[in-house]
Amino acid sequence: MQERSVTKGPLPPLPTVAATPEDAAARKRAQEERDAAVRGVSSIAAMREAVKQHARSLPILVEIPRLKRLDANAFAARAREGLPFIMTGLVGQWPLCGVTPAELRERYGDLPVRARVGDYIRQPFRADRPMRDMTLREYLDLEPERVHGEGDPPPYVGNLELRELNRLCHWPAYFRKMGPPRFWLGPVGTMTPLHCDFDDNIFAQVWGRKRIFLAPPHHDAYLYANEANPVLFGSPFDPEAPDFDAYPLARQAATVSCIVEPGDMLYVPAGWFHQVRALEFSLSSNRWARGVPLAL
Numbered sequence: 061m062q063e064r065s066v067t068k069g070p071l072p073p074l075p076t077v078a079a080t081p082e083d084a085a086a087r088k089r090a091q092e093e094r095d096a097a098v099r100g101v102s103s104i105a106a107m108r109e110a111v112k113q114h115a116r117s118l119p120i121l122v123e124i125p126r127l128k129r130l131d132a133n134a135f136a137a138r139a140r141e142g143l144p145f146i147m148t149g150l151v152g153q154w155p156l157c158g159v160t161p162a163e164l165r166e167r168y169g170d171l172p173v174r175a176r177v178g179d180y181i182r183q184p185f186r187a188d189r190p191m192r193d194m195t196l197r198e199y200l201d202l203e204p205e206r207v208h209g210e211g212d213p214p215p216y217v218g219n220l221e222l223r224e225l226n227r228l229c230h231w232p233a234y235f236r237k238m239g240p241p242r243f244w245l246g247p248v249g250t251m252t253p254l255h256c257d258f259d260d261n262i263f264a265q266v267w268g269r270k271r272i273f274l275a276p277p278h279h280d281a282y283l284y285a286n287e288a289n290p291v292l293f294g295s296p297f298d299p300e301a302p303d304f305d306a307y308p309l310a311r312q313a314a315t316v317s318c319i320v321e322p323g324d325m326l327y328v329p330a331g332w333f334h335q336v337r338a339l340e341f342s343l344s345s346n347r348w349a350r351g352v353p354l355a356l
Contacts, residue, residue, distance in 0.1 A: 068087050070172070071174050072329060077188050084216050088182055092290045094282075095290050099259075099352060104291060106233030109162070110356050111330050111353055114142055115277040115278040118142055119143075120212050121316045122316070123317060124274070126146045126324075127146045127148070128148060132234055136354060138327075139215075141330065145327050146320065146327075147232075147326075150265065150325050151264045151295065151322075152323030153230070154228060155227075159228065161341065165196065168225070168339055169196050169200070170197065171195065171224060173199050174192070175191065175199055175217050176191060176216040176218055177192045178190040178205065179212050185255070188268075194276050197214065199214075213250060213251065214249050217244070217246060218245075218246070219244065220242070221242045223240075229241060230263075235351060237349065238349055241348075244340070244342070244344040244345070244346070246338055247342075248338055248339060248340060248341065250337075251337040253294065253333070254283065254295040254334070255286070255296070256292070256293050256295075256331050256332055256334070259349050260353050260354055261330075261347070261349070262328075262347055262349075263344060263346040264346060265322055265325070267322055267342055268322065268339065269320065269321055270297060270319075270336055270338050271337050273299040273300065273321055273335040274317070274318070274328070274332055274333060276332075277330075277331030279333070282309045282310055282311075283295040283297050284296055297313070299313075299315045320344075330355065
């Protein structure tokens with residue numbers, strides 16, 4: 061296969077740390093205003109509380125249901141319940157699913173990517189966490205043990221826009237407004253620690269398998285959640301290796317896990333905590349809705 065010419069666009073600038081507490085507070089206020097305007101709500105804080113209040117009426121899940129692909133009306137009806145579910149028969153038809161890692165390297169190797177490096181699991185949402193810019197070819201050619209210290213997780217290309225791949229993904233029109241597709245690429249052991257986003261989320265698994273732990277929004281206190289930004293909260297609790305001595309309230313958190321297989325699409329309702337770990341070399345993509353959560 062001939063290598064396709066790819067125009068290398070610049071990566072987005074890295075976030076900067078606020079210089080003073082006053083600067084941090086001003087940034088937070090400005091971001092809340094922008095987030096509220098994008099979603100068409102008067103208050104992000106009120107939206108978060110409404111999501112948690114709705115979740116208190118939900119049953120406790122013991123497994124994540126698997127459904128055949130849904131049309132837009134059926135999806136909306138199911139999603140309004142506010143519970144996660146997996147759909148099959150949709151992602152597997154995407155052209156991207158037919159592209160092998162070797163073909164991705166050959167056709168798109170010049171794309172600039174940014175990898176999380178170091179112990180990004182222990183500092184997942186810090187503005188100054190270590191990153192490494194490289195080409196996609198360089199990333200796919202990495203030998204993790206040579207670029208990381210002992211005990212560090214492997215480099216992870218996570219939450220990155222790769223616009224050249226968008227045409228290979230046929231997203232369903234489940235929401236009136238969605239953010240751009242984000243891509244997640246990495247070997248066994250790459251992971252995103254427990255956190256929640258206050259936007260509805262559809263997550264497509266292209267290659268490999270991932271294990272995902274989920275917990276409902278109103279269990280945030282049990283999970284010792286901390287605000288990273290107005291629509292993103294992180295948790296220091298690890299449901300895969302629970303430390304109940306350090307986090308005793310986590311015994312009360314209702315966590316449930318599932319395996320997403322190649323071709324699966326997982327719906328994660330706004331506010332649901334989730335932790336994601338690659339069990340195999342994986343490529344995933346997701347999109348966040350930009351509106352009032354369907355459960356509301």
